[in-house]
Amino acid sequence: MNYKTLGQFIIEKQADFPFAKGELSRLLRDICIAAKIVNREVNKAGLVEILGETGETNVQGEKVKKLDVFANEQFIAALKAGGEVCAIASEENDEIIPVDSEISKSARYVVAMDPLDGSSNIDVNVSVGTIFSIYRRTSLSGPGTLEDFLQRGTEQVAAGYIIYGSSCMLVYTTGKGVNGFTLDPSIGEFCLSHPNMQTPKAGKVYSINEGNYLHFPDGVKKYIKYCQEEDKATERPYSSRYIGSGVADIHRNLITGGIYIYPTTTKSPKGKLRLLYECNPLAFIIEQAGGKATTGGKRIMELPIQELHQRTPLFLGSSNMVDMAMEFMTRFSIEKVS
Ligand code: AHM
Ligand code: MG
Numbered sequence: 001m002n003y004k005t006l007g008q009f010i011i012e013k014q015a016d017f018p019f020a021k022g023e024l025s026r027l028l029r030d031i032c033i034a035a036k037i038v039n040r041e042v043n044k045a046g047l048v049e050i051l052g053e054t055g056e057t058n059v060q061g062e063k064v065k066k067l068d069v070f071a072n073e074q075f076i077a078a079l080k081a082g083g084e085v086c087a088i089a090s091e092e093n094d095e096i097i098p099v100d101s102e103i104s105k106s107a108r109y110v111v112a113m114d115p116l117d118g119s120s121n122i123d124v125n126v127s128v129g130t131i132f133s134i135y136r137r138t139s140l141s142g143p144g145t146l147e148d149f150l151q152r153g154t155e156q157v158a159a160g161y162i163i164y165g166s167s168c169m170l171v172y173t174t175g176k177g178v179n180g181f182t183l184d185p186s187i188g189e190f191c192l193s194h195p196n197m198q199t200p201k202a203g204k205v206y207s208i209n210e211g212n213y214l215h216f217p218d219g220v221k222k223y224i225k226y227c228q229e230e231d232k233a234t235e236r237p238y239s240s241r242y243i244g245s246g247v248a249d250i251h252r253n254l255i256t257g258g259i260y261i262y263p264t265t266t267k268s269p270k271g272k273l274r275l276l277y278e279c280n281p282l283a284f285i286i287e288q289a290g291g292k293a294t295t296g297g298k299r300i301m302e303l304p305i306q307e308l309h310q311r312t313p314l315f316l317g318s319s320n321m322v323d324m325a326m327e328f329m330t331r332f333s334i335e336k337v338s
Helices: 006-016 023-043 067-082 119-124 210-215 218-228 246-256 275-288 319-332
Strands: 085-090 109-117 128-136 158-164 168-173 178-184 189-194 205-207 259-262 292-294 314-317
Touching: 006 023, 006 178, 006 189, 023 067, 023 109, 023 128, 023 158, 023 168, 067 085, 067 109, 067 119, 067 128, 085 275, 109 119, 109 275, 119 128, 128 246, 128 275, 158 246, 158 275, 168 189, 168 246, 168 275, 205 246, 210 218, 218 319, 246 259, 246 275, 246 314, 259 319, 275 292, 275 314, 292 319, 314 319
Parallel strands: 085 109, 205 259
Antiparallel strands: 109 128, 128 158, 158 168, 168 178, 178 189, 259 314, 292 314
C-alpha cells in the first residue's frame, strides 16, 4: 500500500509558503494528536462512562467527564503543549483562553474551535465532529487578545474539521484546495484518501431541520417547496438528509453535492450557528472545494465579527443550489437577508 500520511503531506506542502517557518505545520500536527485521542474516546463512548452528565462519579471513583468537555480539554492541552498559539477560543468557553508560557512566547497564531460539534448525537452513536479555524494574531506580543479573533473569515490561514464517523477523517484547507485524510487505526496515522476535494456544482440533497418549518423566513419555505417539486430537467425532487450533526451533514454534501441551511427562525432571529468557529471554517472549506457559503444574502467570510460567540444564518454547499436558495431569499424574504 502506498500511503501518504498527513505528516508527510504537510511537510511537502510547506514549500507552498515560502516564508513559513513550519509553525503552521506543527499547529496542524498538534490538532491531529488531539483528534486521535478524541476519536479513541468517541469509539468507546458506549463502553466507558463518558456519556453521563459532568459531575457523575465512575466505578474508579473518578469524576466522569462528558465527551464534549473531554474533547475541549484535549484540544486545549495539545495546542498549549505545541507552543504555536498565543490564544484559543472555544464554543465551550465564554471567554478566550490566553496562552502565556515560555514556549508560546513567539507564537504567531490563534485557534478558534468547536471541539465537539453535534454533541447531542454522541449518546446515540451518530457521527460528531470537531471544527477549527486558524488566524495569524493581530496583537504584537504576549498572550493573545479578543481582538486577535475578531477578524473576518477571509483572514483565515487554515481551517478544517474532523469527523468521527464510521471512519475518522480530517479535512483541511490552507487556501490551496481541500484535502481529506482517513485515520488508519492499524498504524494510527491519518492517510491521504481524498486529494483535492471538489464539491459538485449542482447537488440533489437539501439538509435543513424541517421541524422548524413554520418559523422559517418565506424565502426558505418557498425554496424547500422548490426542492420537493417534480422537474425532470433539474432532477427534482431532491432528497432530504439531515443528521443534525453539522460536520457530518456538510461532509456528506461536500462529497455528493447538496445544500445545508440553518436559517434565521422566529425563535432564533440571528440563526443558531456561530460565525467564528463553525460557519467561517466550514465556509473556507466549501469555497476552496468550489462551493459557496452565505447568510442567504451575503458571503459568510466577509461578515464583520463583533463578538466571540456571534451567530449567523448559514446557506452552504453546491454553488448552483446556494445561488437558487439566495434567489428565493431575495424574492420572498428581502427584509430578512442580513
Ligand atoms: P452544537 O454546536 O451545540 O452541537 O450545535 C450545532 C449543531 C450542528 O452540528 C447541527 O447542524 C445543528 O446544531 C443542529 O441543530 P438543530 O438540532 O436545531 O437542527
Ligand atoms: Mg457546534
